[in-house]
Amino acid sequence: MSDVNAAPAKVHVSLGARSYDILIGPGLLQRTGAEIAARLPGVRAAIVTDSNVAADHLAPLQESLAAAGVESAAITVAPGERSKSFATLEEVVSGILDARLERGDIVIPLGGGVVGDLAGFASGIVRRGMRFVQVPTSLLAQVDSSVGGKTGINTVHGKNLVGVFHQPQLVIADTAVLDTLSPREFRAGYAEVAKYGLIDRPDFFAWLEKNWQAVFAGGPERVEAIAQSCQAKADVVARDELEKGDRALLNLGHTFGHALEAATGYDSARLVHGEGVAIGMALAHRFSARLNLASVDDAERVEAHLAAVGLPTRLSHVPGGLPGAEQLLTYIAQDKKVSRGALTFILTRGVGQSFVAKDVPASEVLSFLEGALSQ
Amino acid sequence: MSDVNAAPAKVHVSLGARSYDILIGPGLLQRTGAEIAARLPGVRAAIVTDSNVAADHLAPLQESLAAAGVESAAITVAPGERSKSFATLEEVVSGILDARLERGDIVIPLGGGVVGDLAGFASGIVRRGMRFVQVPTSLLAQVDSSVGGKTGINTVHGKNLVGVFHQPQLVIADTAVLDTLSPREFRAGYAEVAKYGLIDRPDFFAWLEKNWQAVFAGGPERVEAIAQSCQAKADVVARDELEKGDRALLNLGHTFGHALEAATGYDSARLVHGEGVAIGMALAHRFSARLNLASVDDAERVEAHLAAVGLPTRLSHVPGGLPGAEQLLTYIAQDKKVSRGALTFILTRGVGQSFVAKDVPASEVLSFLEGALSQ
Numbered sequence: 001m002s003d004v005n006a007a008p009a010k011v012h013v014s015l016g017a018r019s020y021d022i023l024i025g026p027g028l029l030q031r032t033g034a035e036i037a038a039r040l041p042g043v044r045a046a047i048v049t050d051s052n053v054a055a056d057h058l059a060p061l062q063e064s065l066a067a068a069g070v071e072s073a074a075i076t077v078a079p080g081e082r083s084k085s086f087a088t089l090e091e092v093v094s095g096i097l098d099a100r101l102e103r104g105d106i107v108i109p110l111g112g113g114v115v116g117d118l119a120g121f122a123s124g125i126v127r128r129g130m131r132f133v134q135v136p137t138s139l140l141a142q143v144d145s146s147v148g149g150k151t152g153i154n155t156v157h158g159k160n161l162v163g164v165f166h167q168p169q170l171v172i173a174d175t176a177v178l179d180t181l182s183p184r185e186f187r188a189g190y191a192e193v194a195k196y197g198l199i200d201r202p203d204f205f206a207w208l209e210k211n212w213q214a215v216f217a218g219g220p221e222r223v224e225a226i227a228q229s230c231q232a233k234a235d236v237v238a239r240d241e242l243e244k245g246d247r248a249l250l251n252l253g254h255t256f257g258h259a260l261e262a263a264t265g266y267d268s269a270r271l272v273h274g275e276g277v278a279i280g281m282a283l284a285h286r287f288s289a290r291l292n293l294a295s296v297d298d299a300e301r302v303e304a305h306l307a308a309v310g311l312p313t314r315l316s317h318v319p320g321g322l323p324g325a326e327q328l329l330t331y332i333a334q335d336k337k338v339s340r341g342a343l344t345f346i347l348t349r350g351v352g353q354s355f356v357a358k359d360v361p362a363s364e365v366l367s368f369l370e371g372a373l374s375q
Numbered sequence: 376m377s378d379v380n381a382a383p384a385k386v387h388v389s390l391g392a393r394s395y396d397i398l399i400g401p402g403l404l405q406r407t408g409a410e411i412a413a414r415l416p417g418v419r420a421a422i423v424t425d426s427n428v429a430a431d432h433l434a435p436l437q438e439s440l441a442a443a444g445v446e447s448a449a450i451t452v453a454p455g456e457r458s459k460s461f462a463t464l465e466e467v468v469s470g471i472l473d474a475r476l477e478r479g480d481i482v483i484p485l486g487g488g489v490v491g492d493l494a495g496f497a498s499g500i501v502r503r504g505m506r507f508v509q510v511p512t513s514l515l516a517q518v519d520s521s522v523g524g525k526t527g528i529n530t531v532h533g534k535n536l537v538g539v540f541h542q543p544q545l546v547i548a549d550t551a552v553l554d555t556l557s558p559r560e561f562r563a564g565y566a567e568v569a570k571y572g573l574i575d576r577p578d579f580f581a582w583l584e585k586n587w588q589a590v591f592a593g594g595p596e597r598v599e600a601i602a603q604s605c606q607a608k609a610d611v612v613a614r615d616e617l618e619k620g621d622r623a624l625l626n627l628g629h630t631f632g633h634a635l636e637a638a639t640g641y642d643s644a645r646l647v648h649g650e651g652v653a654i655g656m657a658l659a660h661r662f663s664a665r666l667n668l669a670s671v672d673d674a675e676r677v678e679a680h681l682a683a684v685g686l687p688t689r690l691s692h693v694p695g696g697l698p699g700a701e702q703l704l705t706y707i708a709q710d711k712k713v714s715r716g717a718l719t720f721i722l723t724r725g726v727g728q729s730f731v732a733k734d735v736p737a738s739e740v741l742s743f744l745e746g747a748l749s750q
Binding site: 086089090093094097098124125126127128129150152155156157161162163164165242243 | 461464465468469472473499500501502503504525527530531532536537538539540617618
């Protein structure tokens with residue numbers, strides 16, 4: 001962790017013909033046009049963003065593209081998870097076709113995870129697959145959703161049940177735009193940063209325990225934390241692009257987390273994705289301790305760090321109350337990571353020692369949830 | 376062409392990890408369950424079909440699956456091109472998720488090109504890609520749309536502008552079910568059979584000129600013609616799965632054809648896809664002759680064969696009139712095979728000598744269309 005400086009970092013995602021770079025650093029939004037023109041000469045672009053992000057960042061991006069001679073159209077959707085719907089997907093697809101973009105042209109999702117998943121999906125199906133360049137503006141999107149090629153929308157059946165694997169040509173993560181995030185939104189993204197330490201990088205988790213305040217404040221530690229996170233994700237994705245095995249490790253905290261999001265009706269006033277993941281990671285460690293796989297000390301250490309940064313860690317931290325354990329289990333069982341009716345969880349043997357556990361008995365989950373609901 | 380007999384034929388589509396077989400022969404619908412159970416043990420299935428096809432073929436398929444121990448749900452959509460829409464896609468996706476199918480389970484499109492394109496697309500996006508087994512019931516679907524992994528829906532901007540490349544696990548083409556097609560529908564599918572001869576198999580075209588009546592009547596010549604067509608398509612797809620080059624040859628007749636379908640509002644009472652392709656192929660040969668690429672004799676030979684089987688070959692054969700040449704050109708220019716504003720056509724140097732022509736001047740197309748409209 002010695003090489004921390006303010007220069008843009010570069011992480012390479014190795015996927016053969018579908019390989020690409022992630023550029024990370026402050027002020028990159030202003031250089032987006034030049035980076036695109038240099039790598040993809042002659043392309044035209046459709047920017048897809050939401051009205052909140054547009055207010056802060058659309059004009060600078062458009063100016064950067066225009067200055068580099070990249071023609072662009074802009075498509076603005078409503079902010080929030082509800083835009084990950086068939087109806088909004090159809091709007092975005094129509095907007096791209098209205099702009100008469102061709103297969104070699106690019107879509108630029110400018111925004112957080114919602115915009116990236118939605119517009120990435122649209123780019124994956126217009127003309128059976130256009131190119132796209134992610135410009136993530138939330139911490140969550142920079143360290144997670146913009147990397148790895150998962151795109152999608154939600155249905156009444158659950159989150160991200162419809163989508164495609166579609167890899168971008170380039171990811172441009174401007175770490176300075178994160179200054180416009182609310183503290184709550186930054187913290188939520190930080191849950192995914194901590195996750196990479198918890199999966200298989202215990203040294204990174206220890207580094208975060210020492211340096212998290214500097215990451216929140218900005219500067220070189222922020223660039224370093226984002227680059228480490230992108231590298232961690234890139235390593236997993238390179239091993240298992242289509243989630244046939246190891247990639248499931250990235251779901252640490254997500255099976256519980258998705259169930260909580262569903263149980264709160266995806267109401268971001270109550271719970272946002274990263275908060276669900278934070279509680280989910282704390283639960284995954286406590287569940288692992290209960291199954292005698294990990295120590296209680298490790299579970300407490302994880303909970304202490306997440307609490308220190310201000311993230312929720314317990315079911316009782318979800319405002320407005322939750323349904324009973326049986327109902328939560330139903331939400332878990334509808335999660336797409338269920339395989340042949342058996343429950344699959346990411347469990348752990350300690351900090352940085354996560355693994356994919358198949359055939360976890362539903363009865364164990366149920367009785368653990370009953371206990372967790374009373375804490 | 377000596378090996379013509381009634382035994383099921385098998386064509387292999389070579390695409391590395393995505394390779395699959397096409398089984399062709401009379402009575403295969405009744406063997407579908409056994410073929411699936413043998414190749415994909417333990418899967419559950421969602422059959423997607425339309426109400427017309429369901430009346431004739433759904434029960435036999437369900438019985439075949441049940442007899443082999445393959446559980447299935449059925450999703451029925453309205454017949455016709457209008458079902459290739461976002462709205463119907465969402466219905467099919469919901470139906471698959473309602474049936475709680477998992478990523479390894481299968482979707483079975485049972486029907487013609489519309490059902491195959493729609494349900495193939497749905498299977499490509501549910502859980503970011505499920506498996507599927509095509510059971511095409513029209514000649515068009517057996518020789519063209521069920522082979523090669525192109526799926527999609529239409530928008531107001533044009534046909535098949537939204538979709539994914541997604542290869543099936545298996546294609547089962549029961550040549551006996553084609554007896555339930557109307558003569559018009561069989562002829563329309565035959566246009567695509569003739570196309571393979573015209574692209575690069577002059578011997579096959581000559582064989583069709585001699586044997587087309589036997590193909591229409593059924594029996595071993597029908598199996599042979601379908602197997603030859605599937606092999607021809609499989610060869611092209613194996614060379615260029617994602618349509619970066621040679622695969623465009625399969626669009627012979629389609630640039631004109633799609634424009635005619637758009638100009639007639641996709642009204643199947645006036646023009647169905649294969650009829651548009653027949654006129655389009657005749658026009659492509661006449662346009663090539665006009666550009667001094669091919670002989671007028673070849674253009675007349677092609678037109679004579681298509682006319683002999685009862686297919687339309689001229690713009691004046693489209694009932695209800697067509698818009699002017701300028702408007703037809705607009706429909707052509709919106710076609711997705713336009714690259715960087717230049718017009719791309721499949722032209723020919725004679726029967727079985729087609730090639731991809733880029734940068735065809737719009738002015739040449741316009742003046743050719745003006746002439747063709749008056750014939």
